């Protein structure tokens with residue numbers, strides 16, 4: 137049976153075994169996302185897009201999303217990716233910049249490169265819905 141459509145299951149790719157654990161489970165993912173949103177806000181390429189954002193709330197949403205995607209026991213309850221981004225001007229370059237910022241955060245936490253790529257593979261299909269300017 138197909139899973140019910142939801143923000144995370146709209147991208148039905150199974151996580152690599154052990155991915156959630158490799159990210160330090162909930163505590164690791166939460167602290168990674170706290171760092172990530174700070175880096176996003178201060179990034180010269182995309183920081184302005186987050187100037188009115190409640191960063192702790194965004195970190196919570198992202199944390200739930202990555203926890204769920206990576207096989208953890210969380211349920212992301214925020215907007216689906218299309219709805220969350222449709223009123224913003226987001227290009228492929230913006231998307232790539234966000235991925236680079238996430239890589240910076242993951243590197244700072246010492247997450248192994250292969251594990252980083254397994255997480256990025258789960259996020260990559262979201263480009264369809266997050267990029268609004270083509």
Ligand code: HEM
Pocket residue numbers: 182185186188189190194197198201213214215216220221224226230231232234259260262263266
């Ligand atoms: C894989 C890529 C991405 C993921 C997983 C992602 C995820 C999310 C999530 C979970 C939310 C919160 C939705 C909610 O809580 O209802 C959000 C909001 C947002 N995203 Fe993304 N996003 C991605 C790409 C991007 C890109 C490339 C940009 C622009 C550079 C962007 C800009 C924003 C903005 C401005 C918001 C609203 C923040 C606010 O509440 O003020 N996102 N995104």
